Amino acid sequence: MAAVSGLMRRPLEQVSGLLRRRFHRTAPAALQVTVREAINQGMDEELERDEKVFLLGEEVAQYDGAYKVSRGLWKKYGDKRIIDTPISEAGLRPICEFMTFNFSMQAIDQVINSAAKTYYMSGGLQPVPIVFRGPNGASAGVAAQHSQCFAAWYGHCPGLKVVSPWNSEDAKGLIKSAIRDNNPVVVLENELMYGVPFEFPSEAQSKDFLIPIGKAKIERQGTHITVVAHSRPVGHCLEAATVLSKEGIECEVINMRTIRPMDIETIEASVMKTNHLITVEGGWPQFGVGAEICARIMEGPAFNFLDAPAVRVTGADVPMPYAKILEDNSVPQVKDIIFAIKKTLNI
Amino acid sequence: MRKMLAAVSRVLSGVSQKPASRVLVASRNFANDATFEIKKCDLHRLEEGPPVTTVLTREDGLRYYRMMQTVRRMELKADQLYKQKIIRGFCHLCDGQEACCVGLEAGINPTDHLITAYRAHGFTFTRGLSVREILAELTGRRGGCAKGKGGSMHMYAKNFYGGNGIVGAQVIHDKDEDCMLS
Numbered sequence: 001m002a003a004v005s006g007l008m009r010r011p012l013e014q015v016s017g018l019l020r021r022r023f024h025r026t027a028p029a030a031l032q033v034t035v036r037e038a039i040n041q042g043m044d045e046e047l048e049r050d051e052k053v054f055l056l057g058e059e060v061a062q063y064d065g066a067y068k069v070s071r072g073l074w075k076k077y078g079d080k081r082i083i084d085t086p087i088s089e090a091g092l093r094p095i096c097e098f099m100t101f102n103f104s105m106q107a108i109d110q111v112i113n114s115a116a117k118t119y120y121m122s123g124g125l126q127p128v129p130i131v132f133r134g135p136n137g138a139s140a141g142v143a144a145q146h147s148q149c150f151a152a153w154y155g156h157c158p159g160l161k162v163v164s165p166w167n168s169e170d171a172k173g174l175i176k177s178a179i180r181d182n183n184p185v186v187v188l189e190n191e192l193m194y195g196v197p198f199e200f201p202s203e204a205q206s207k208d209f210l211i212p213i214g215k216a217k218i219e220r221q222g223t224h225i226t227v228v229a230h231s232r233p234v235g236h237c238l239e240a241a242t243v244l245s246k247e248g249i250e251c252e253v254i255n256m257r258t259i260r261p262m263d264i265e266t267i268e269a270s271v272m273k274t275n276h277l278i279t280v281e282g283g284w285p286q287f288g289v290g291a292e293i294c295a296r297i298m299e300g301p302a303f304n305f306l307d308a309p310a311v312r313v314t315g316a317d318v319p320m321p322y323a324k325i326l327e328d329n330s331v332p333q334v335k336d337i338i339f340a341i342k343k344t345l346n347i
Numbered sequence: 348m349r350k351m352l353a354a355v356s357r358v359l360s361g362v363s364q365k366p367a368s369r370v371l372v373a374s375r376n377f378a379n380d381a382t383f384e385i386k387k388c389d390l391h392r393l394e395e396g397p398p399v400t401t402v403l404t405r406e407d408g409l410r411y412y413r414m415m416q417t418v419r420r421m422e423l424k425a426d427q428l429y430k431q432k433i434i435r436g437f438c439h440l441c442d443g444q445e446a447c448c449v450g451l452e453a454g455i456n457p458t459d460h461l462i463t464a465y466r467a468h469g470f471t472f473t474r475g476l477s478v479r480e481i482l483a484e485l486t487g488r489r490g491g492c493a494k495g496k497g498g499s500m501h502m503y504a505k506n507f508y509g510g511n512g513i514v515g516a517q518v519i520h521d522k523d524e525d526c527m528l529s
Contacts, residue, residue, distance in 0.1 A: 106515060141435025143498035145512035322498030323487030324435060 031205065036194040038168035038204075039069050039133075042175035043095065045207045047077055050093065053179055056083040057097025057134070066099045067135065067194055095179060098134035101150045101188065115184040116159035129182045133175065136164075136188035137231065137282045138320055138331050147320035149283030151230065154186045155259040155292070161213050162259040164188040164230040167198040170257055173211025181213060188259070190232045216263035218270065222252030225276040225341055228267055228293055230256040233280040233313075233332055240337040251341065259289060267293060268302040277310040278340045280332055285314040313340045380404045411453060415445040418469045421478050425468065425485055434485045437512075438499050441469040448473045451529060458506060462517045463529040465500040467510040470529065474507040 033041075047053050055070060061084045064071040074082040098104045104111060115128045137149040154162045161183050165171040171189065178185035203209055219234060220241055227237045234255045241251035252270050256263065271277050277297060279290035290312030297303055297310060316330040381403045388396045422442035429438040441448065448469035455461070463470050471481055476492050484491025485499055492502050500512045511517045517529070 103513060106513065139436075141437075141498065143436055143501055143512070144496075145500065145516075146437070321496040322436065322484075322493075322501070323495035325487075326496065 031200040031202075032197040033168045033200040034195055034197045035165070035168050035171045035189070036067065036069050038172040038198075038200070039175050039189065040071060040073070042172040043070065043179070044073060044076070046176055046179040047073065047081060049207070050179075051081075052091060053093045053095065054081040054083065055095045055097065057095075058084070058099045058103075060084065060097050065097070067191060069189075069194065070097065093129045093131075093179065095131045095133060098132065100139075100146055100191070101134050101136040102146050102148055104132065104134070104150065111154075111184070111186070112157055112160075116157050118159075119183065120159055127182045128184050130184045131175070131178045131181075131187060132184070133178070133187035133189060135191035135194075137190055138315070138327070139191045141322060141324065141327065142320075143322040144319035149188075149281070149315065150186075151188055151259050151281065152283055152288045152292075154188075155262075155289065156287075157260075159184065160260060161185045162188065163213055163257060164259050165257065166193070166231055166234040166255050167196075168200055169198065169204045170211060170217075170255070172204055173209055174213070174257065177210045177213050180210070185213070188231065193232055211257065214258050214261045214263055216257050216266040217255045218252060218266065219255045220251065220253040222250035222274065224249050224251065224274055225278065225345060226252050226254060226267065226270040226274045227278050227280060227337070227341065228254045228256060228290075229280040230259060230289065231282065233282055233337075236332065236334050237280055237337055239334045240341065243334070243338060244341060249341065249345065249347070256289075262292065262296070264293075264296045264300065268297065268300050271297060271302040272305045275305050275307040276344050277306065278313060278337070278344055279310065280313040280337055280340075282315050282331055284317050285312060286317065288312070288314055290314055308344050308346065311340045311344050313337055378405075381408070407453070411449050414449045414452075414473060417478065418442075418445040418448065418472055421472065421481065422468060425482065428482075428486065434499065435487070436498055437465065438485070439466045439468075441466050445469055447529075460506050460508065461529065462508040463510065464514065464517050465510065465512055467500060467502050470507065471502040471504055471510070474504040476502070476504045 043055065047055070055073060059066045060070045061074040061079070061082045064074070070082065111132060115130055118126050118128050136151065138147040151162065151164060154160055161178070161181065163174045163178060163185060165174045165187070175187055178187050220238060222241065227241065229237045234253065237251070237253045241253055244251055252274055254267060254270060267277075277294075279293045281289045283289065285291070294310045294312065297306070313332045313336050315332065318330060320330055321327055383401050383403065385397070385399050385401060387399050390396050419442050422440045425434060425438060426440055426442070428434045444466070451461075451470075452473035457475070461470060461474060468481055471492065472478065480490065480492045481502065484493055484495060484497060484502055487495040487498070489495055491497075492504065497503070497510065501510045503509050
């Protein structure tokens with residue numbers, strides 16, 4: 001009785017507010033996913049979606065993959081689709097895993113002459129929908145024959161698409177796009193990034209989450225200088241940008257995501273805004289990714305907007321040494337990026 | 348007290364006697380060399396093949412044993428250091444396989460050329476480098492055989508060309524000199 005009379009006494013707005021009352025929604029806790037899990041998810045979804053997709057490579061089946069990237073896939077899909085030894089059959093869409101891209105040099109004749117050039121040489125008759133993936137570049141203490149970066153080597157060849165993911169979102173989206181692409185795609189992952197967790201946005205959790213090949217992403221907006229990188233150095237650039245923003249320098253960090261076809265438009269638009277450019281990569285300087293970016297900037301409209309020469313930050317021009325102190329100084333570090341930025345800005 | 352003194356004197360006199368008798372026993376029961384039969388190889392377009400018997404002398408036997416023991420101890424230490432993360436990257440050990448490198452070295456001359464895959468520590472030792480140089484290389488020090496720049500898989504010595512990380516890279520062709528691929 002008392003409750004009813006209480007209701008009667010309440011003003012109209014409060015009653016309608018009661019009717020309008022919704023459940024309180026907490027934002028879902030951000031999902032943290034490592035790069036390894038993202039690649040695994042991407043491959044799992046594509047294996048499920050298209051039965052012509054299969055994975056082959058060293059230790060990918062029962063051992064769950066040399067770096068555990070293909071964990072669980074053999075148990076789920078069996079011997080027919082997750083294969084430890086290479087075979088070739090028509091009409092299928094192989095994913096070929098290299099334990100590291102250094103070993104791809106043994107197979108590079110097949111990658112270039114049989115995969116990359118075939119669609120052109122056949123006049124469009126024979127597409128080669130194959131994905132080559134594996135860790136690329138320097139790892140920790142694996143010395144000269146296991147630390148080379150192949151971005152420039154593969155990026156040089158027409159007929160190939162070359163992508164280089166940095167975080168988990170990149171890894172999943174790019175591997176899925178690579179598998180769905182009818183061209184040979186080289187996916188240059190990074191061993192040191194496999195275990196690093198990143199926030200996984202909700203759209204990335206969808207089974208149709210694709211990142212278009214040939215589109216770069218601006219990871220951080222800035223006004224003073226454009227910093228272009230791919231793969232692991234993107235993280236170092238973001239760290240450098242954080243340090244420099246305390247000094248009032250705002251860096252625009254671009255994650256290339258794709259090496260070939262390069263998204264030069266995004267870089268040009270950014271250079272036209274900031275007037276300064278540095279490129280960062282783990283590979284050797286001569287004829288590298290940075291060299292290509294600088295050449296293309298010169299050939300395009302952005303050249304007239306540059307206030308200073310573009311600077312490349314690269315790995316040292318030596319075979320990767322084994323000793324830790326030498327190895328640490330042979331790859332670009334945050335301090336090298338900061339030094340290059342300050343040099344370009346004349347600070 | 349007396350019993351204790353008697354026991355002590357017996358032990359002391361026993362110690363002085365034993366070595367002499369032991370030496371006598373050794374020369375009576377142990378041979379100075381051993382003969383081994385080797386399985387005959389099938390021959391193709393050759394008149395004669397490798398010998399079917401070989402003799403291992405006591406000195407050689409002891410020398411090989413000492414080399415194998417050294418390699419074993421070196422590899423076990425490298426294993427420990429690897430687990431302590433003092434050795435980084437890859438560390439392919441040959442403890443248990445010492446006879447491969449020692450036996451191979453026994454069959455070739457120091458002037459012959461040798462190249463191998465990544466399990467190279469034993470071969471580096473048998474080709475003449477010291478344990479100190481090998482361990483220094485594994486731990487990335489300047490005193491190492493490649494000045495710390497090569498690491499486990501890239502050790503070089505005279506007439507020894509590593510240490511190759513890529514499987515199959517050790518397959519090379521050499522017509523003029525004796526070349527061993529391992």
